[in-house]
Each structure stands twice: as structure tokens, then as C-alpha cells.
Amino acid sequence: MTSYFFDSSALIKRYVREAGSPWVISLLDPLAGHQIYVASITGVEVVSALVRQGRGGLLSQASMTSALAQFQHDFLHQYQTVELSQP
16 A cells, blocks of 8 residues: 655646646545545645636536535545644
């Protein structure tokens, strides 16, 4: 099993098609068996990015709603959250 840490700019590629999405999707596939770590703030950052793209017309309302639901499920069930501190 391999462990990966994803920041929000990388993680968003799972929910919105952009350069690098296929690679990210392959790493995050639960069948790959990887341990995925994200900072606790990543939840807020990804939701904000998805809503911003929806409001800006880059995502349809349906796509935004679907992506938000999928992310919220994954955040609770697939990712391990870690707290980050200054030190």
C-alpha cells in the first residue's frame, strides 16, 4: 500500500476534468488500495472551488451538485484527514 498526500488543487482533478485528471483518478481509485491523506482545510477548499466553478458557469448546476455530493462522500469515507500546524 502506498500513501499519498493531496492538496485541494490536486484533489479537485477527481471531480472536475482538467489536465492531470486521469492520473489523479487512477491514484484515488479505491481498488488501487492507496492510503490518501488530505489536510482538514481541504474540505472547505474543494467545496469552495466547486461552487465557484458552478457559479462561474464552468460547471453546470447538475455537475456541480453531483461533484459536491461525491466529494462530501469521499471526504468522509475515503480520505484520512490530518491537522496541519505551523511547526
